[in-house]
Each structure stands twice: as C-alpha cells, then as structure tokens.
Amino acid sequence: MRTDVQQGPEIWLRGPVAVTGPEGPAHPGAAARRFSWVGTHGGAGVSTLATVYGGRDCGRDWPGPDDPRSVLLVARTHATGLASALHVVEVFRRGEAPPGLDLDAVVLVADAPGRLPRPLARQVKVIESVIDVYRVPWVQSWRLGDLSGTPPRETAALARLTEVRTR
Helix, strand or coil: CCCCEECCCCCCCCCCEECCECCECCCCCCCCCCCEEEECCCCCCHHHHHHHHCCEECCCCCCCCCCCCEEEEEEECCHHHHHHHHHHHHHHHCCCCCCCCEEEEEEEECCCCCCCCHHHHHHHHHHHCCCCEEEECCCHHHHCCCCCCCCCHHHHHHHHHHCCCCC
C-alpha cells in the first residue's frame, strides 16, 4: 500500500490525494495521466471526446484490465443523461464500481445549442456539488463528423486535464 496517499473525506468522490512536501510533487517528470472515457448512457459522446481529447473509448463498459484506471464519465445534458450521470456517480460513491477505478470527473456534453433550461441547470448543480464537472458546448462541426482542429476554448479546463490544446 502506498504511504504517500491520503484518502479525502468520505463524502468526496475525488479519490486519493497525493501528499506533497514543500519541494513539490514527488515525480515532476511523470507522464501525463491517461483516462478511460465511460458513457453513462448511449449517445453520450464518448467516441467523439476520446478522438478529440485522447484516452481510451470504453463506450458504456467499465475499463478493462489494460485500460487506464482514471475514469471520466460522459453524459448529455438532457434529463435522461443527467439522471444517468448522477446514478453512476452514486455507484462510485457506494463503492459498487469495479475495484481500482478512480472517478476523476463527469463530462457533460451539450445536447442542443444554447442555454440549459432551469430544471436541467439545477440537476447540473447537484452533480457539481459532489464531483468535478467539465462542460462541452454544442459543436456543430462535430455533429457533422468533422473532429479536426482544436477543441473549443470553453473546454480549456478539460483540455488542460487531458493535455490537449484549445483554440
């Protein structure tokens, strides 16, 4: 068991926190973290995100033994998508996810252009209260199959997490 890791408060889902001294991280030259993208429902956008941001496309399956153990859950911002995302977050919270998986964040992909209706925005706030949430706006070119170019600037935080450059 590693001794340089502390578990966060029980209510947090952010997983182990590396303990660093004043000298900084123990391994500053460590390789970038790899992720497994897991959809909480069909059509969430897992394949698109894995293509644009890198990482392993697990579809709706749990990562296999050779896949990265760091999980980014993916859901659309419609009512069904948000409910399914919250359900899978609860699976992690209850310890019912496969052992060894680390839930890093939920990635919410816009289901339509424009602002979310108030009831859906409230559901997003609930998810944000327990886990980091990254939002991906509606991208018309992605809908048309054009995944070239850099991700939209609104996803800069997600791009930093996955180490991809944005526009």
